[in-house]
Amino acid sequence: MVGDAVVTGNTLRLTPAKGNRSGAAWFHEKQPVGSGFETTFQFQLTHPGGLGHGADGFAFVLQNSGPEALGGRGSAGGFAVTDPDFRHREAAIPWSIAVFFDTYRNKDEGDPSNNYIAFCTYGRPSEERWPAPRLAFTPNLPVRLKDQKVHAARILFQPPVLSVFLDDSSAPVLQSVVDLSIVVDGNGGAWVGFTASTGGGYENHDILNWSLTATGVSSSMSVVSSAITFHTSACLAGRNLCTPESAVVEHSGAGYHVILPGNLEWGASIPNPPGRTVVVTNAHGIVCWDLTAQGSDGCSGPAGNATTVGSGFLAADTPAGALLMRTHDGQVWFSVNGRSGVEFKNNQGFYEFDLEIK
Numbered sequence: 001m002v003g004d005a006v007v008t009g010n011t012l013r014l015t016p017a018k019g020n021r022s023g024a025a026w027f028h029e030k031q032p033v034g035s036g037f038e039t040t041f042q043f044q045l046t047h048p049g050g051l052g053h054g055a056d057g058f059a060f061v062l063q064n065s066g067p068e069a070l071g072g073r074g075s076a077g078g079f080a081v082t083d084p085d086f087r088h089r090e091a092a093i094p095w096s097i098a099v100f101f102d103t104y105r106n107k108d109e110g111d112p113s114n115n116y117i118a119f120c121t122y123g124r125p126s127e128e129r130w131p132a133p134r135l136a137f138t139p140n141l142p143v144r145l146k147d148q149k150v151h152a153a154r155i156l157f158q159p160p161v162l163s164v165f166l167d168d169s170s171a172p173v174l175q176s177v178v179d180l181s182i183v184v185d186g187n188g189g190a191w192v193g194f195t196a197s198t199g200g201g202y203e204n205h206d207i208l209n210w211s212l213t214a215t216g217v218s219s220s221m222s223v224v225s226s227a228i229t230f231h232t233s234a235c236l237a238g239r240n241l242c243t244p245e246s247a248v249v250e251h252s253g254a255g256y257h258v259i260l261p262g263n264l265e266w267g268a269s270i271p272n273p274p275g276r277t278v279v280v281t282n283a284h285g286i287v288c289w290d291l292t293a294q295g296s297d298g299c300s301g302p303a304g305n306a307t308t309v310g311s312g313f314l315a316a317d318t319p320a321g322a323l324l325m326r327t328h329d330g331q332v333w334f335s336v337n338g339r340s341g342v343e344f345k346n347n348q349g350f351y352e353f354d355l356e357i358k
Contacts, residue, residue, distance in 0.1 A: 020073050
């Protein structure tokens with residue numbers, strides 16, 4: 001329990017229905033979420049008052065800052081940086097991804113309504129800004145979050161797709177590609193829990209029950225779960241998946257270590273004038289060439305999505321997303337099998353692999 005969070009009976013109360021409060025609750029130990037997870041919980045928001053007749057909302061959060069982490073009050077949701085006009089400047093939880101159930105419309109933040117869900121993220125502490133960057137959001141919801149009724153939420157992560165279901169909905173109310181690399185450690189672990197906050201408006205933010213189940217690597221995609229060694233601070237802005245600014249090719253023993261951005265067509269190469277055999281090893285990562293398709297239809301690991309693609313891609317007889325290699329003028333070049341032409345630059349993610357020169 002952090003801040004104003006308490007357990008009363010069987011209820012986790014993240015904040016009471018009082019102004020300018022914030023609270024959080026975390027597992028004591030990191031949870032293995034990097035390869036996929038499913039969590040379900042019931043929540044109830046009661047005794048609304050103040051501005052907007054209830055505020056500001058709560059969040060399910062994955063973070064790599066520690067079990068005592070807590071963000072700001074007011075519109076910050078307990079995970080984000082506070083509004084610059086708030087009388088006490090409070091920092092965000094760095095290295096975090098939040099599923100924010102927002103119940104107050106802050107027009108200066110660009111909130112679409114007072115009843116929506118957003119995926120928000122923060123990286124390194126020096127990059128924290130207000131409002132929290134949104135990876136995706138739904139403008140409104142089919143249920144009213146602060147109607148004082150008990151609601152059920154189910155959050156499912158099948159790498160790299162994060163989905164949120166509400167009550168009895170069979171279809172997600174929000175779904176998007178999300179990169180967990182900034183929040184998990186080398187073993188795929190992160191601290192998992194909830195945050196909430198109030199400001200000029202307030203409500204009880206209660207979690208009535210909660211279960212979390214970690215899963216194995218999704219069988220629908222050729223993705224290898226592995227420690228990511230690329231420095232995430234060099235990712236391009238405005239992307240859901242970390243996409244390096246440029247390729248990295250480094251000598252490593254008798255071969256090379258390569259980081260290949262998914263948006264660079266034939267974007268990395270090594271010299272090979274003698275025409276020796278080049279073997280790819282330890283390949284891992286995720287690349288998406290179609291975020292609207294999501295899942296294995298739009299994203300894959302280095303092996304591709306197991307379906308040959310036909311015309312329109314770099315290699316018509318190879319699965320979409322597969323790591324490609326070709327030799328030209330004494331160089332061995334590498335690319336992702338994405339759609340050729342101008343659409344290629346919109347790809348997101350990267351592959352990381354080693355090369356052995358035989």
